[in-house]
Amino acid sequence: MxxxxxxxxxxxxxxxxxxxxxxxxxGIRTGRANPGLVDSIKVDYYGSPTPLKQIANVSVPEPQQIMIRPFDVTSLDEIAKAIQNSDLGMAPNNDGRVVRLNVPPLxxxxxxxxxxxxxxxxxxxxxxxxxxxxxxxxxxxxxxxxxxxxxxxxxxxxxxxxxxxxxxxxxxxxxxxxxxxxxxxx
Missing domain, CATH: 1.10.132.20 (Ribosome-recycling factor)
Structure with a gap:
């Protein structure tokens, strides 16, 4: 060379x-909502682990909240399950259309x-x-x-x-x- x-x-x-x-x-939390917090989450989508951002739109409507709107509503339960199994330490709220994550203060x-x-x-x-x-x-x-x-x-x-x-x-x-x-x- x-x-x-x-x-x-x-x-x-x-x-x-x-x-x-x-x-x-x-992917490291700072106490403020950031779409990057859920980038590493993989969802079991039709039997294969799929990055969350490939099957849903992730947004931050409020400083302390992340909203995940899936392209396919049938995947809501799988998304919620993947978030619970991750090490984020946040509980997903599933309202039937979107999953909301409230980011607690650290x-x-x-x-x-x-x-x-x-x-x-x-x-x-x-x-x-x-x-x-x-x-x-x-x-x-x-x-x-x-x-x-x-x-x-x-x-x-x-x-x-x-x-x-x-x-x-x-x-x-x-x-x-x-x-x-x-x-x-x-």
Whole structure:
């Protein structure tokens, strides 16, 4: 692999790791209703687990309420069951046409647990970024052994990979800090 290929591959993979982390954060409650809270829920729809957003319209009519309007009204009971079985900690209200979720205010203990979860997700993202750095450095070392890259180019590549690592770890840290503040201040 050439220097540009190694750097491009590392940057793309680090970007994906940060995007995955950001999408994981949307599923963490902050005491305010957010359609992202139900994104990870899978509903048993005609025998196959289907993401909720593929079979229903999810909206937030009020700051403390999520409304789920299924495209097929017969799936209401399955949606309610999937929400009860999830780790959301909310009881669905099924009125025959829509499912409503009232988002209760968070207790201090629950906020602390959620901040801990944010920290876990951030650490997973940082580990992923570091693994990508390790892989890129291995490619650079291999390229030097294969004589397709000089020793100076290998060192320069490793420095640039380290810069990318710092950049993306910084993004993860900043996003995690913002989410922690959001969870604690709501």
């Amino acid at each position: 050439e220097q540009d290929e190694i750097l491009l591959d590392a940057e793309e993979r680090m970007e994906k790791a940060v995007d995955h982390f950001a999408s994981s954060l949307t 207790s201090t203990e629950r906020r602390t647990q959620l901040v801990g979860r944010v920290k876990e997700l951030a650490e997973e993202a940082r580990v992923s970024i570091r693994n990508i750095r390790r892989d890129a450095n291995k490619h650079a070392d291999q390229a030097e052994k294969d004589k397709s890259m000089s020793e100076d180019d290998r060192e320069q590549t490793k420095e640039k990979v380290q810069e990318l690592t710092k950049k993306y770890e910084g993004t993860v840290n900043k996003d995690a800090e913002a989410k922690e503040k959001e969870v604690m201040n709501e």
